[in-house]
Amino acid sequence: MTAMHSEALKTANDTATEAAIACRGVRIAGERFTLGPLHCDIPQGFVTAIVGTNGSGKSTLMRMLLGMEPIQAGEASVMGVRIIPGGDERYKSRIGFLAELPNVYENPMTADEKAKFASCWYPTWDWERYRRLMRQFECEGDVKLSKLSKGMRRKAELSITLAHDPELLLLDEPSSGLDPFAWRKMLDELQRYMEAGNRTLLIASHVTEEVRRLADYILFLDRGRFLGMYEKDRLFDSWRVVMVQQSGGGSEIESALRRTPGLQGIAEAGPGVYRLEIDEPDQGEHYVRSKGYQVLGIQRMELEDILSCLIRKEETRR
Numbered sequence: 001m002t003a004m005h006s007e008a009l010k011t012a013n014d015t016a017t018e019a020a021i022a023c024r025g026v027r028i029a030g031e032r033f034t035l036g037p038l039h040c041d042i043p044q045g046f047v048t049a050i051v052g053t054n055g056s057g058k059s060t061l062m063r064m065l066l067g068m069e070p071i072q073a074g075e076a077s078v079m080g081v082r083i084i085p086g087g088d089e090r091y092k093s094r095i096g097f098l099a100e101l102p103n104v105y106e107n108p109m110t111a112d113e114k115a116k117f118a119s120c121w122y123p124t125w126d127w128e129r130y131r132r133l134m135r136q137f138e139c140e141g142d143v144k145l146s147k148l149s150k151g152m153r154r155k156a157e158l159s160i161t162l163a164h165d166p167e168l169l170l171l172d173e174p175s176s177g178l179d180p181f182a183w184r185k186m187l188d189e190l191q192r193y194m195e196a197g198n199r200t201l202l203i204a205s206h207v208t209e210e211v212r213r214l215a216d217y218i219l220f221l222d223r224g225r226f227l228g229m230y231e232k233d234r235l236f237d238s239w240r241v242v243m244v245q246q247s248g249g250g251s252e253i254e255s256a257l258r259r260t261p262g263l264q265g266i267a268e269a270g271p272g273v274y275r276l277e278i279d280e281p282d283q284g285e286h287y288v289r290s291k292g293y294q295v296l297g298i299q300r301m302e303l304e305d306i307l308s309c310l311i312r313k314e315e316t317r318r
């Protein structure tokens, strides 16, 4: 399976999916860090998870979408609005954003005070929804944000972020600090949010289980490099590690194995033993067996394994 870019994504879904976010060769360059070029469509009505190593640019990407990181090259648009310096910023009131870290300037405020401030900014603000979410997360609205525990504050901020039922939700590591019960409630709330059908969630997460449960698509980043965007179910269904053995080993077996259909990665795991990472499991296994090699085992790949494989592949490509 190949990484899905705009046209391929439409074909894969067999629908003319609207892009909630479109990036065309977007590049953001700082003194010590460059993100991009980024070329992807985040489809409307779906959950896309950004998965990447620390410092890979997940938060930078989210900030760019809010016009907080200048774009050096390429184009980005959010819900049809192109992000340009000094451009129309009204699109931001249709977005809910939960930053990775709390804003220290808001420390003296209570959650209710912050909510009051937000209610003036968002035309679709719904006090009923805010109160329901605060109750759901067992949050106190009249305590200063600085006096709340990390997890309590996260839950209060999440309630505020969701209270205006935004068309696009950007969540930067939302589960950071949440206990397992709160985490489950958050997943329920996010699933409820998506039930409207026309809502889009972009979530940066290091939590494999969260990605597995929520995401429809996964966008991979590493050190600012875009490693591709994949449909989650196809990714987990098709990527496999196949252990192969052939007594004698040598360069012949390796060059034959390099022609395995769907090969994403290959490594020698011992004398005459090879570890193949493939995304065409049936054809791959058939090919290996047809060459007379012994298949020692086949395993599904975890998210971390897939990310490592994509990183290695990108490094060999360079």
Ligand SMILES: Nc1ncnc2c1ncn2[C@@H]1O[C@H](COP(=O)(O)OP(=O)(O)OP(=O)(O)O)[C@@H](O)[C@H]1O
Pocket: 032, 033, 052, 053, 054, 055, 056, 057, 058, 059, 060, 061, 100
């Ligand atoms: N406040 C900052 N000042 C200067 N450089 C920064 C700052 N925050 C991030 N960076 C740089 O931008 C790069 C991308 O950081 P970013 O926060 O986008 O990564 P991330 O993928 O969200 O990381 P993490 O998983 O650790 O949250 C980092 O490698 C870092 O060098």
